[in-house]
Amino acid sequence: MTDPTGPPAADYPAPPWRARGVLWMTVLTAREAPELPADLSPVGGRRTLLLLLVRYTEGSLRYDEFAVGSLARRGRRVGLFCHRIWVDSPASLRGGRRLWGIPKELARFSWDAETVRIRDGNGPVAALRLGPHGRARVPVLRAPSSGFGRIGGKRTFLCGQVSGRLGRGRLRVLDWHPPLPDLASPSPRCTLSISAARFVFPAGTRLGPAGSPAPTNPRPTNRRPKGST
Template sequence: MTDRTEPPAGPGFPAPPWRARGSLWLSLFRTRAPLPLPTGLTPLGSRRLLAVLLVRYTEGTLRYDEFAVASPVRSDRHVGLHCHGIWVDSQASLRGGRDLWGIPKEPARFSWSADSVRVSDDAGTIAALRVGPHGRWRVPVPYAPGHVFGRIGADRVQLAGRLSGRLRTGRLGTLEWSGRLPELRRAEPLCALALSPARFFFPAGTVVGSRGGPLPGRPGRATGPDPRS
C-alpha cells in the first residue's frame, strides 16, 4: 500500500488499543500433513485445517496489508488462531505485533492487481492469491471475536480482538504457494468468506495459562527476563 500514515510512538508502534477499518478475506484449506502446535494448544477440528487470511487495513491506527496462515485452536476455554506465518508491510505493525501480543510478524511486500495480490520478501514469492469478487448477499455482523495466540517469553498471550462488518461469500484462492508455507492438499479452498467493509478492534494482550490476567508493565507487553533464555 502507498501513502500510509503511521502515528509516531516512542517504541516504534502505537499503544493499544488499535482500531482500523478495511477488508478481510478468509479461506479454509486442508493440508497434506498434520500441522504442529505448541504445547497447551489443541486444534479445533482437524489438525490439517489451515486458515488463510488476507487483510487490508485502510483506515485507523495503522494502515497496512497483512497475510497469515494459521490453525484454529483452543487453549482451555479460549478459542483463537495460532499463526504458522504472518507477514505485513508496516514496520510499526511488525514491532507492535511482536512486542504487544507475541505474534511473530515478518516483513513483506504486497503487489496488487485487479483480482490478485503477490506477497513477497527478499527470499522471493511467499504466495500469490486470487482475490474477489464479493458475493451479492450480505449478512450484517455486529460482533465477532478475532482472537490470536502469541507468546512473550514463557507466557502464552491472547489478543482478544473484535470484528464487525458485512459478511459475504468471497474468493481467496492460490495462484502460487511457496514451499515455506504448509503444503496444501488441494489448491481450491473448502470455503471462502469476506468481511467487507469491516471494522477491527485490537486491545492489549492478556496472559492465558500459567498466570492469567493483563500483561504487566507497558500495556500489552511483558517485562522482566525471559525464563527460557
C-alpha cells in the same frame, strides 16, 4: 528477521488498535497436520488451515496482512495460532511482536487488479486471486478476531473483534511456497469476506507458561501446489 526486542515502543500505537478495511478468510487443507505448541489443542480437523488476507485502509495503522494458521484452544479460549504471518508495515511488525507476541514478518504486497503477490526477503511467498464480494451480505456485530502469541516463555492471547458485512468471497491460490504448510489442494473449501470491516485489537492477556514452540521449516526451493497456474 527483525529483532522482536527493539526498537522502542514509541514506533507503534498503544492498544487498542482500531482500523477499517476488508478481510478475506479461506479454509484450506494441509497435506500433513501442522504441529502446534504443546499447550494448545487443535479445533476442528488437524489438517485444516485458515488463510487470512486483510487490508487495513484506515485507523491506527494502514497496512496489508497475510496469515496462515490453525484454529486452536487453550482452556476456554479459542483463537488463531499463526504458523506464518506477514505484514508490509514495520510498525505493525514491532507492535504485533511486543504487544501480543505475534511473530509477524515483513513482506511486499503487489496488487494487480484482482491478484496480490506476497514476497519477503527470501523470495516469493504466495499469490492469490480475489473475486468480487458476493451480493448477499449479512451485518455482523462484534465477531471474535482472536489469536495466540508468545512473549518470552508466556503464552499470550489477543481477544479482538471485527464487525462489518459478512458474505461469500472468492479466492484462488495461484502460487504457494515454503515455508508455508504444503497443501493437499489449492482449492479452498470455503471463502468468506467481510466488507466495510471495523477492527478493534485491545491489549493482550498473558495466560501462563507456553509449550515448546512448533518447529519452523527451512525454506527449500520454490514450488507450486497441484493445480496452480
